[in-house]
Amino acid sequence: MDRFVITGPCRLSGAVRASGAKNAALPALAACLLTDEPVRLARVPQVRDIHTFLRLLAHLGVGHQDAEGELLLTPCGARRSADEAPYEVVKTMRASVLVLGPLLARHGHARVSLPGGCAIGVRPIDQHLAGLEALGAEVRLEHGYVDASAPRLRGARFRFAVPTVTGTENLLMAAVLARGQTVLENCALEPEVEDLAALLTAMGARIAGVGTPTLVIEGVESLGAARHEVVADRIEGGTYLIAGAMTGGDVTLVDTRPADLAPLIAKLAETGARVEVGERSIRVQGSGRLRASDLTTAPHPGFPTDLQAQFLALLTQAEGESAVCETVFENRFQHVPELNRMGAEIRVEGNTAHVHGGTPLSGARVMATDLRASACLVLAGLAAEGETVVDRIYHLDRGYEQMEIKLHRLGGRVERTASTS
Ligand code: EPU
Numbered sequence: 001m002d003r004f005v006i007t008g009p010c011r012l013s014g015a016v017r018a019s020g021a022k023n024a025a026l027p028a029l030a031a032c033l034l035t036d037e038p039v040r041l042a043r044v045p046q047v048r049d050i051h052t053f054l055r056l057l058a059h060l061g062v063g064h065q066d067a068e069g070e071l072l073l074t075p076c077g078a079r080r081s082a083d084e085a086p087y088e089v090v091k092t093m094r095a096s097v098l099v100l101g102p103l104l105a106r107h108g109h110a111r112v113s114l115p116g117g118c119a120i121g122v123r124p125i126d127q128h129l130a131g132l133e134a135l136g137a138e139v140r141l142e143h144g145y146v147d148a149s150a151p152r153l154r155g156a157r158f159r160f161a162v163p164t165v166t167g168t169e170n171l172l173m174a175a176v177l178a179r180g181q182t183v184l185e186n187c188a189l190e191p192e193v194e195d196l197a198a199l200l201t202a203m204g205a206r207i208a209g210v211g212t213p214t215l216v217i218e219g220v221e222s223l224g225a226a227r228h229e230v231v232a233d234r235i236e237g238g239t240y241l242i243a244g245a246m247t248g249g250d251v252t253l254v255d256t257r258p259a260d261l262a263p264l265i266a267k268l269a270e271t272g273a274r275v276e277v278g279e280r281s282i283r284v285q286g287s288g289r290l291r292a293s294d295l296t297t298a299p300h301p302g303f304p305t306d307l308q309a310q311f312l313a314l315l316t317q318a319e320g321e322s323a324v325c326e327t328v329f330e331n332r333f334q335h336v337p338e339l340n341r342m343g344a345e346i347r348v349e350g351n352t353a354h355v356h357g358g359t360p361l362s363g364a365r366v367m368a369t370d371l372r373a374s375a376c377l378v379l380a381g382l383a384a385e386g387e388t389v390v391d392r393i394y395h396l397d398r399g400y401e402q403m404e405i406k407l408h409r410l411g412g413r414v415e416r417t418a419s420t421s
Contacts, residue, residue: 006381012249018237019045020230033102037225101174121329155180202226292320309376335373
C-alpha cells in the first residue's frame with residue numbers, strides 16, 4: 001500500500017491544470033451504455049475510480065481503447081446482454097449505481113448491488129429508486145440487490161425529495177430513452193449534472209432546463225455516437241487553490257471554469273487571500289496571516305462538501321475562531337482527530353467543527369478514511385513543520401490524478417513510497 005511522505009513547511013507557487021472531473025467522467029461512462037455507437041471522451045482523468053468503472057463497463061458489454069489521448073468507448077458485442085453490476089464492484093465504488101438507469105432504459109432490466117453505507121455517511125439511494133418507479137419500473141430489493149425491470153420506461157413527473165447528484169444523473173439517463181415526456185423537479189444543480197446533459201444532448205437526447213432545478217426530457221427511440229470533453233475537476237482544482245492560500249503561496253489554476261468555483265473563491269477572499277479571476281483561470285496568493293471564516297456546506301451553488309475537509313485544513317492556519325457546518329453528509333469529520341494530532345485545535349459538536357485557528361502544525365504519521373479527508377491531510381502536511389506520512393494513499397488515488405507530481409511541480413516536497421507496515 002502506498003503512502004506519501006511530505007516534508008514541510010513549503011510555499012507552493014506556479015501554475016496547475018486540473019484534470020477532467022472524476023464525478024463528471026463517471027456518469028459520462030455510464031451514458032455509453034445507452035448507445036450501440038462509439039462515444040469518444042476527452043479529458044478523462046486517470047484515477048482508480050475510472051479504471052474500476054471501465055472494468056464494470058467491459059463486463060456490461062462496452063469496451064474501451066485509447067485514441068490519441070482520448071478514450072474511445074465501443075460496444076464490444078460479447079457480453080451485450082449482461083445487465084448486472086455485482087457486489088464486488090459496487091462495494092469498492094458507490095458510483096457503480098450509475099449503471100442502473102441506463103441499463104434499465106436500454107435492456108428493460110437491471111440488477112445492481114445495493115451500495116450500502118460508506119465512511120462519510122449512510123448514503124441511501126431511495127430517490128433513485130422512487131424516480132425509476134415513477135417512470136414505470138418495477139423495483140424489488142432482494143439478496144442485497146436492486147432488481148428493476150420495465151419493458152419500456154414511460155415519461156412521468158417526479159420530484160426529488162432531496163437534490164441528489166447521482167440520483168439526478170441516473171434518472172436523466174433513464175428518461176432520455178423513455179416513451180414521452182419526463183419532468184424532473186428539484187434536480188441537483190452541480191456542474192457535473194450539466195456536463196452529463198451536454199453529452200446526452202450530443203448523443204441525440206432532447207433535454208430542456210439544463211442548469212435549472214427542473215429538467216424536461218422528451219424521450220427518443222435511440223442515441224448515437226458523440227464526442228465530449230469532460231469538464232475540469234472543480235474539486236481537484238479547488239484543492240490546489242486552497243493549498244496555495246494555506247502555504248502563503250501563489251498558485252494559478254489554468255484551463256478551468258471559474259464560475260464552478262465561485263463559492264470557494266468567495267471563501268478564500270474572506271480569509272484574506274488575494275484572488276484574481278480570469279476568463280479560464282484563478283490565481284490565489286496567500287498574503288500574510290489568514291483570517292478565520294465560518295462555512296456551511298450545501299448543494300451547488302453552495303460550498304461543496306467535497307472541499308470541506310481541505311478548507312478545514314486551511315482554517316487551522318487562519319487566525320481566530322471558525323465554525324464549519326457540514327449539512328450534506330452526516331459523518332464527514334473523520335479528518336479532525338488526525339488534524340488535531342498534528343497540532344490543530346478543532347472540536348466537533350454535532351455537525352459543526354469549531355476551529356481555534358492559527359496554531360502551528362507539526363508533521364506526524366496520519367491515516368485517512370476517505371478521498372477528500374486524505375487530501376486534507378496532505379494539505380496539512382505541506383503547511384506543517386517536519387515530516388508527515390499520510391498512509392493509505394489508495395483513497396487519494398481514487399480521485400486525484402498524479403497528485404504528488406502536480407504538487408512537486410508547485411514546489412511541494414511530496415514523495416510516494418511503498419508502505420512497509
Ligand atoms: N440522498 C438521499 N437519498 C438518495 C440520494 C441521496 O437521502 O436517494 C442524500 C444523501 O444521503 C446526502 C444527500 O442526499 O445526504 C446528497 O447526496 P448525493 O446523492 O447528491 O450524493 P452522491 O450523488 O452519492 C455525489 C458525488 C460525491 C459528492 C456528493 C455531493 C459522485 C460520483 N459522487 O455523490 O462525491 O460528495 O455528490 O456533492 O458524483 C467525492 O468525490 O469524494 C464524493 C463523495
